[in-house]
Structures are given as structure tokens and as C-alpha cells.
Amino acid sequence: MLHVTLRAPAKINLSLRVLGRRVDGYHELDSVFVPLSLADTVELRCEPAAQTTVSCVCPERPELDGAQNLAARAAQRYLERVGATAAVSLRVTKRIWAAAGLGGGSSDGSAVLRALEAHFAAAGRGLGPAALAALALELGADLPFFLQPRVARARGVGEELAPFPGVPPLHLVLLNPGQPLPTASVYAALGLARGARAPAPPALPPPTGSLASVLPWIANDLEAPAIRLCPAVAELKRHLLGAGARAACMTGSGPTVFGVFESAEETGVAVAELAVSTGIPALAVCAGELDSERRDPL
Numbered sequence: 001m002l003h004v005t006l007r008a009p010a011k012i013n014l015s016l017r018v019l020g021r022r023v024d025g026y027h028e029l030d031s032v033f034v035p036l037s038l039a040d041t042v043e044l045r046c047e048p049a050a051q052t053t054v055s056c057v058c059p060e061r062p063e064l065d066g067a068q069n070l071a072a073r074a075a076q077r078y079l080e081r082v083g084a085t086a087a088v089s090l091r092v093t094k095r096i097w098a099a100a101g102l103g104g105g106s107s108d109g110s111a112v113l114r115a116l117e118a119h120f121a122a123a124g125r126g127l128g129p130a131a132l133a134a135l136a137l138e139l140g141a142d143l144p145f146f147l148q149p150r151v152a153r154a155r156g157v158g159e160e161l162a163p164f165p166g167v168p169p170l171h172l173v174l175l176n177p178g179q180p181l182p183t184a185s186v187y188a189a190l191g192l193a194r195g196a197r198a199p200a201p202p203a204l205p206p207p208t209g210s211l212a213s214v215l216p217w218i219a220n221d222l223e224a225p226a227i228r229l230c231p232a233v234a235e236l237k238r239h240l241l242g243a244g245a246r247a248a249c250m251t252g253s254g255p256t257v258f259g260v261f262e263s264a265e266e267t268g269v270a271v272a273e274l275a276v277s278t279g280i281p282a283l284a285v286c287a288g289e290l291d292s293e294r295r296d297p298l
Helices: 070-082 104-122 129-139 143-147 183-190 211-217 223-229 232-242 264-278
Strands: 002-021 027-048 053-057 086-093 152-156 160-163 170-175 247-250 257-261 283-287
Touching (some): 002 104, 002 211, 027 104, 027 170, 070 086, 070 129, 104 129, 170 264, 183 223, 211 257, 223 232, 223 247, 232 257
Antiparallel strands (some): 027 086, 152 160, 170 283
């Protein structure tokens, strides 16, 4: 019997550069992922059973209930891969905005993979790091990052991960326009043909631990096509800069925009100001390496 509760942190793409589009249709990326203090909570129960059943509920977001939730699909696929049958019950408390470029669903799925791998590895039946990472990638390009959520540079379609030192703790404010922005539509609006290469991004020195050294890295090649589809993204950037952000940028394929501030005190002031100027809720979060109190034990 396994019963565990896990944190599933959100992320931002501090940088997201599109290098080209492969002949198979996937886009090649060079991105810097940074985990956030904002997190979902995933409660998992798993016990032996004659046949596998997986249930998943999101109490505050019932439209995300069921077998198509990425957390449920991760559990189902893991059990199939490890050759086990079990009854799995998942309860996901959502704090990360859905379909927002923050990786919430991917993080939930990876939390389930981490928990099941720790459980079955203790019994000598685990997949091992390489096979677990391969399974995560099958489920989604962001899942491998969330197996070990720490500041990382991602290449390929997001699966080639390497440590990216020099990024200090960051104080952010998040804004979301509340308008749907499908990932496929944003990439389509980018307009790269299969096999095409994009202009090479500028070469930048690695960050050195200061906020100033990080600021040149903040860029997102998907932002311009996203703004064409959702002009509110540009408006939110303008509001964040007007509230004192040192930089503002869309994360992932959007539509969430983050602003980078000098301190936690500044984010608190900005949240209050943005509530008036935009009429939508703003969220202050921390970004960077998660300390031991913010990590689950897996």
C-alpha cells in the first residue's frame, strides 16, 4: 500500500528560443526552465489489485477529472511499463493555472511517475532513471524536467536537460488574461515549415548570480505569434513594466506573462497596483532552486 502527498511545482521559461522545425513536425528548442514556489498538490494511493484501475479527481476543477488527466495517464502508463496491476486513486489540488504555459499538468504527471518509481524501485521493480525519463518524454515534452525540477537548460524538444547555474532566486509577478491560447495554434502562427531553420539567437554569457546577468536571457520566440492571436499578452506586459518590473515576458506558449522584480516587497506592491490597473488577479511567486522544505522526498 502506498499513500503519499507530493508537491508538483510550476515553471517558467526564462528563455525560449525556437531553433527550427524538424521534418517530423516537432520544433527544436533552446530553453531555460526555472521552477516556481507555486505548486499543485498530488495525493496518490496505490494498492495491489487483480487488474489496474486509475481514478483522478480535481476537487476545484472537475472538468479535469478522469482518465484523460495527465496524472492519471502517467499512472496507467507506468504500471503498464513496469508490468504491474494496481488500484490507483489520485486527488489533485490545482493551484497552478491550467493551460497557461506554467507546466501544471506536466508537473502533476511527473509527480505521479516519481512516486510510483520510488515505490516500485524499493521492491526491486523500478524502471531506472533512463527508462523513467523516456517514459516521461512519451507523455509530454515538459515531463522530463519535472522529474527533477531545478533550473535547467533544455534542448531538442525539451528532453535534453543540463544544469544551468548562475540564476539567482527571482521575485516574479504572474498575470494571465484568462483567454484560451492553444499551443498548436501558437506554433502554427510562428510559421516555420518542416525542415526550416530559424535565425540563430544571439550568443549570451552565462548568468553569474546577479539579476542583471539574467535579464539578457529573458526572451520568448513564441511571444510575437501569441500576441497576434491574443493581443492581451502585450497589454499585460505593458502593465507589468509600468508596475516596476525590470523585465516582462510570456512563458511557454502562453498566455501567462511574468514580470521580474527586485524584491519580494516590490512584488507585493505590484500585485496591489495591478489588481487596480488590469482588473484581474496577479500572483507573486518565487522562482529558482527549490529548497529542501519545498521538495517532496522523492
